[in-house]
Amino acid sequence: MGAQQQQETNGKEAEEGGVGKRRKVDTDVTMDLDILDILDCPVCFLPLRPPIFQCTVGHAICSSCRDKLRDKCYLCSLPTAYNRCHMVEKVVESIKLACSNSSHGCTARITYYQKEEHEKGCQHAPCFCPETGCSFSGPTKVLLEHFLGEHDWWYGEKDLRYGKAYRIKTLLGVLGPTVLMGNDGRLFLVNMTMESLGGVISVCCVEPHIVGSRFKCRLALSCGEPSYSQTTEFLTSSTNLHDGFPKDCFLFLVPKVLLGDTGTNPTATVCVTLKPQ
Ligand SMILES: [Zn+2]
Ligand SMILES: [Zn+2]
Ligand SMILES: [Zn+2]
Numbered sequence: 722m723g724a725q726q727q728q729e730t731n732g733k734e735a736e737e738g739g740v741g742k743r744r745k746v747d748t749d750v751t752m753d754l755d756i757l758d759i760l761d762c763p764v765c766f767l768p769l770r771p772p773i774f775q776c777t778v779g780h781a782i783c784s785s786c787r788d789k790l791r792d793k794c795y796l797c798s799l800p801t802a803y804n805r806c807h808m809v810e811k812v813v814e815s816i817k818l819a820c821s822n823s824s825h826g827c828t829a830r831i832t833y834y835q836k837e838e839h840e841k842g843c844q845h846a847p848c849f850c851p852e853t854g855c856s857f858s859g860p861t862k863v864l865l866e867h868f869l870g871e872h873d874w875w876y877g878e879k880d881l882r883y884g885k886a887y888r889i890k891t892l893l894g895v896l897g898p899t900v901l902m903g904n905d906g907r908l909f910l911v912n913m914t915m916e917s918l919g920g921v922i923s924v925c926c927v928e929p930h931i932v933g934s935r936f937k938c939r940l941a942l943s944c945g946e947p948s949y950s951q952t953t954e955f956l957t958s959s960t961n962l963h964d965g966f967p968k969d970c971f972l973f974l975v976p977k978v979l980l981g982d983t984g985t986n987p988t989a990t991v992c993v994t995l996k997p998q
């Protein structure tokens with residue numbers, strides 16, 4: 722069958738399309754409307770999601786606004802009985818958008834009204850490099866490579882088992898944070914900065930979505946010269962590092978007397994144990 726003939730056949734089907742026959746329409750459709758605007762409820766401006774209602778004239782509204790404006794239409798101000806608007810429901814169900822994290826590997830196609838919920842929990846959402854002057858961001862796996870490759874941070878443990886103590890080099894002259902990778906793929910950072918009172922160690926779990934504390938951390942510091950030991954247990958904070966290392970988390974103080982001007986002490990060790998709460 723030639724192209725011309727095929728086209729004619731399609732045209733005929735379209736003309737005849739009636740009950741029980743699906744009309745064939747050219748898929749090259751252009752729209753003058755900003756489609757995303759008409760997918761929002763015109764009263765509360767939130768995305769329309771089924772059930773969607775319409776007044777007797779046809780103005781669409783979301784179900785929670787309908788509950789508030791029961792007998793009067795928001796637009797035509799006429800007394801009305803709202804009915805389900807299955808046509809608009811079909812439209813909002815059928816328009817699928819890419820996740821904003823598609824450039825970070827998310828392949829999900831989401832309806833417009835579920836986009837925000839999806840993105841709040843999307844595992845491809847980026848975390849950020851906390852290094853001053855660096856604007857790199859990416860999923861935790863990519864960020865890990867960046868920490869090790871670009872900043873030379875020390876990879877303390879690649880397969881950390883929860884409940885097991887690991888000795889970290891924070892106090893032994895290794896610059897930059899120590900990176901720990903849990904055996905479930907979770908990324909942790911142990912960071913030490915020098916403050917006026919001494920070294921301040923913080924431990925955080927790097928996650929795209931901040932979920933509160935889920936891990937208990939035990940830090941044990943022991944020093945041979947001068948003789949000193951200190952063990953503390955606290956909850957780690959989770960962070961996407963958007964604002965750098967968290968400042969409102971638990972801070973473990975290493976007294977200044979233990980550290981020289983360089984912030985190191987060759988006789989000091991720090992052991993970290995992480996455990997799900
Ligand atoms: Zn609404
Ligand atoms: Zn109306
Ligand atoms: Zn996603």
Ligand SMILES: [Zn+2]
Nearest residue numbers: 850852855857
């Ligand atoms: Zn960086």
